[in-house]
Amino acid sequence: MEALQAIITRRSTRRFEDRVPSRELLDKVIEAGRHAPSGHNNQTTHFIVLTDRKVLDELATLVSEEFSAMDSKPGMYVSMSNSIQRAKKGGYVFHYNAPVLIVAANRIGYGNAMADSACALENMMIAANALDLGSCWINQLHWLTDNDRVRAYLNTIGLEENETVTGALALGYSADGLPCRTPLERKGNPVTYICP
């Protein structure tokens, strides 16, 4: 797919088929992420690629339990508040039961950690779209990166002691066929031109 087309038509997918994309496809998506730019060419974004259903289920249960023990507060980011409310209702699966979750982590205390990882996640979302895969940015593990139980679990699957979770990507085949590629209208993201 042509680059500008892949960028403009990328949409978030939140319903996935069970089947795991081939390792060849996954590797293409991950290579796209690994080729993102990084501050001072640090290349410290760490990709933890989860396709093990047991691990994905354990993580979903853990995240649901921890959110259900939290309370929404005034001024809280609406998506986090929604996660808490859904977890309290039960049956909450933060990764939309995607067959693949790619967790992005970076060094604790590194000022460009979020910027670098976000560039990598965006690269992977565009690559996924170009490969007819659906994807969605997942923030819950970032919000819970300092939660004791979540952190302890993530440490068992590869998160290093000096790393913080910056974001994640749910990835797989859209359950609604090809990813919806009608660009969502941009009413925000304003542009100011300062020209001669």
Place this chain on the structure above:
Amino acid sequence: MEALQAIITRRSTRRFEDRVPSRELLDKVIEAGRHAPSGHNNQTTHFIVLTDRKVLDELATLVSEEFSAMDSKPGMYVSMSNSIQRAKKGGYVFHYNAPVLIVAANRIGYGNAMADSACALENMMIAANALDLGSCWINQLHWLTDNDRVRAYLNTIGLEENETVTGALALGYSADGLPCRTPLERKGNPVTYICP
């Protein structure tokens, strides 16, 4: 250009021709940025597109003056320390004399501000590469977003009171011809697979 190719071959350009790319090309790059995903579909990344040489020069002088008044500290991010040292030597131009600087800003206090803006900047870097333009992430205005003089100047060219600079993009034709498209080897950005 094919999407995966555009992603893998994107490299940072730090030497630019003087000529400003056409408005049509600039608009394609900016549309790519505006179509980045955002938390809860907030669409609050604000793009300030500078092609006015006078403004670019004033900004370079201001940034150089403010950095030259600062001191490197132990543990400081190496790129910021380099900016201070170069500014003290004189002749420091943070935007590499690119003919276009796109400043990305987002809402103060919004937790996804950096993530959303970084996705937009990455989209624009990929789009630039696909359009045979060179680009480079620029961090200096982000570092100086709370500097009184820099902030006051940015307010005169469109930065809103409730916005913080998250990053910027130097953009233009590479002075070395087509952008270098040999992918830089990835020695870092490690991958951990957790498969069944």
